[in-house]
Amino acid sequence: MHDTPAARLLAARAPARPLSGKAAVPGDKSISHRALMFGALAVGTTEITGLLEGEDVLRTAAAMRALGATVQNLGGGHWRVAGRGIGGLVEPEDVLDMGNSGTAARLLCGLLAGHKLFAVMTGDASLRKRPMKRVTEPLSATGARFATRAGGRLPLAVEGAADPLPLDYRVPVPSAQVKSACLLAGLCARGITRVVEPEATRDHTENMLRHFGATVEVGIEGHGRVIELTGQPELVAAPVVVPGDPSSAAFPAVAALLVPGSEILLRGVGMNPLRAGLFATLAEMGADITRLDERIEGGEPVADLRVKASALRAVDVPPERAPSMIDEYPILAVAAAAAAGTTRMRGLKELRVKESDRLAATAALLEANGIRFAIEGDDLVVHGAGGPPPGGGTVVTHMDHRIAMSALVLGLAAQRPVTADDAAFIETSFPGFAALMNRLAGGEALGAP
Numbered sequence: 393m394h395d396t397p398a399a400r401l402l403a404a405r406a407p408a409r410p411l412s413g414k415a416a417v418p419g420d421k422s423i424s425h426r427a428l429m430f431g432a433l434a435v436g437t438t439e440i441t442g443l444l445e446g447e448d449v450l451r452t453a454a455a456m457r458a459l460g461a462t463v464q465n466l467g468g469g470h471w472r473v474a475g476r477g478i479g480g481l482v483e484p485e486d487v488l489d490m491g492n493s494g495t496a497a498r499l500l501c502g503l504l505a506g507h508k509l510f511a512v513m514t515g516d517a518s519l520r521k522r523p524m525k526r527v528t529e530p531l532s533a534t535g536a537r538f539a540t541r542a543g544g545r546l547p548l549a550v551e552g553a554a555d556p557l558p559l560d561y562r563v564p565v566p567s568a569q570v571k572s573a574c575l576l577a578g579l580c581a582r583g584i585t586r587v588v589e590p591e592a593t594r595d596h597t598e599n600m601l602r603h604f605g606a607t608v609e610v611g612i613e614g615h616g617r618v619i620e621l622t623g624q625p626e627l628v629a630a631p632v633v634v635p636g637d638p639s640s641a642a643f644p645a646v647a648a649l650l651v652p653g654s655e656i657l658l659r660g661v662g663m664n665p666l667r668a669g670l671f672a673t674l675a676e677m678g679a680d681i682t683r684l685d686e687r688i689e690g691g692e693p694v695a696d697l698r699v700k701a702s703a704l705r706a707v708d709v710p711p712e713r714a715p716s717m718i719d720e721y722p723i724l725a726v727a728a729a730a731a732a733g734t735t736r737m738r739g740l741k742e743l744r745v746k747e748s749d750r751l752a753a754t755a756a757l758l759e760a761n762g763i764r765f766a767i768e769g770d771d772l773v774v775h776g777a778g779g780p781p782p783g784g785g786t787v788v789t790h791m792d793h794r795i796a797m798s799a800l801v802l803g804l805a806a807q808r809p810v811t812a813d814d815a816a817f818i819e820t821s822f823p824g825f826a827a828l829m830n831r832l833a834g835g836e837a838l839g840a841p
């Protein structure tokens with residue numbers, strides 16, 4: 393249990409030459425979790441290609457096995473899942489350990505709520521701090537019973553509903569995880585499950601529901617969506633092609649923007665508009681990023697991104713853009729640190745409940761590296777250097793992969809090397825990150841301090 397990887401110090405320094413070359417980033421994490429879950433709920437055999445083989449997704453694979461699905465790793469990102477049909481999951485014999493993954497834990501709560509079984513779920517020290525009430529509370533209206541540690545934290549126990557009721561729920565925070573948990577429970581319920589989100593969040597669950605044969609109606613309501621799912625469909629196995637993760641592509645992309653003379657090509661990056669907020673923001677900052685060969689793959693828009701080093705200028709990022717780039721603020725803060733002028737990122741409240749308090753962790757990253765900033769309410773304000781930021785700091789990553797990768801990208805662009813106190817958690821979302829960055833840098837830019 394909690395086999396937390398040993399902490400690993402990793403440092404980055406400005407590479408001897410510009411970043412260049414072509415690379416594919418790992419598969420999309422959100423889509424990978426969902427592909428395994430839908431595969432387990434479908435009748436038949438689902439073939440998945442391009443699955444992210446990061447720690448978070450491997451936890452979902454293990455949980456689906458524990459719930460009775462047959463999950464095979466055929467190598468090279470090709471996985472096969474033989475599903476059990478909706479309502480067909482079996483009681484797990486042991487505790488489900490979701491590691492570092494909020495998505496795995498929260499979506500699984502939805503699945504478990506709709507199945508008549510008993511299960512206990514836990515996670516690592518980071519996940520055990522994160523709020524689960526945001527899912528256990530709405531899911532309790534299905535008839536499922538949850539018991540959690542104080543403050544609605546993991547570990548939790550759930551007794552799923554024998555005959556789950558459909559939910560009619562207005563999600564109070566912009567969260568694709570809460571929306572998805574409600575929809576997954578709705579698969580097992582009779583009648584229409586209705587979820588209203590005041591701000592549109594990533595729609596991979598809705599897309600995949602349709603792809604596997606469920607009936608989903610989506611209406612627009614202001615900035616938000618009204619989603620209606622017809623319960624107890626027969627989900628039929630369907631192949632899933634997982635695109636490259638835009639949230640992972642963000643790191644080499646910002647590195648190439650900031651290291652003078654760089655030009656790289658990132659192949660097959662998912663460009664779902666509800667995920668691409670960072671790229672819209674970087675364009676406003678003057679980034680030279682071109683979308684090449686735009687296409688649809690596996691039902692998701694995909695493009696190759698050509699990224700050239702650019703002199704960035706500060707930007708004001710509106711709060712309504714936050715859901716489409718929620719995981720990208722730490723790396724945007726790094727870009728802002730090198731931009732000319734003062735960047736304001738508005739409405740970042742949800743960053744406080746990620747793998748770390750990402751608002752505080754990003755502020756500490758800036759502080760340790762001589763970058764001027766302020767936190768004003770839920771806004772982060774970064775005073776850019778208009779060139780290479782000072783650097784020279786050691787960043788405390790707090791078990792947060794995105795803080796670690798942001799620190800290392802800063803090191804590639806800064807005047808002095810930057811160290812991440814623990815790069816082990818990068819494995820949750822971006823296996824091979826250091827090797828890929830070193831290949832683009834043409835040498836040991838990332839290595840032991």
Ligand SMILES: O=C(O)C1=C[C@@H](OP(=O)(O)O)[C@@H](O)[C@H](O)C1
Nearest residue numbers: 422495566567568569570718719
């Ligand atoms: O649904 C998903 O796959 C995700 C939703 C987001 O979380 P919230 O729903 O908590 O905003 C995001 O931060 C996370 O990395 C993945």
Ligand SMILES: C=C(OP(=O)(O)O)C(=O)O
Nearest residue numbers: 492493494495496719746
């Ligand atoms: C917030 C993230 O993931 P999760 O919520 O699944 O832990 C992330 O990957 O940045």
